[in-house]
Amino acid sequence: MIYYTTKYNTIDSEKMGRRKRKIIRITKKQLPKVFSCPQCGMFSIRVLLDVESESKIVCGSCGLKWKKENTSKKPEAIDVYNTFVDEFVSGRG
DSSP states (O other): OOOBOTTTOOBOTTSSOOOOOOOOOOOOOOOOSEEEOTTTOOEEEEEEEOSSSEEEEEETTTOOEEEEEOOSSSOOHHHHHHHHHHHHHHTOO
16 A cells, blocks of 8 residues: 655655664774873873974873984874884883
């Protein structure tokens, strides 16, 4: 049994017996902006990126500072943080 509207001669969707489908939204995970400090253990490390010259890492709680010249043209904050942690743990930082 199909119901038509009288004004436009189209199928009336309110009277049809179809269930609504559930809309599944996929959320993309974002990279963190604040990292943990290897010296004091607090989540207070900020990575300051300057694409042209160098990258800086500053800890807000203990005052740890680190600078490094960029080797790639477009550095990411997580990559700079990982090289900082590697150098800090090995004793060069």
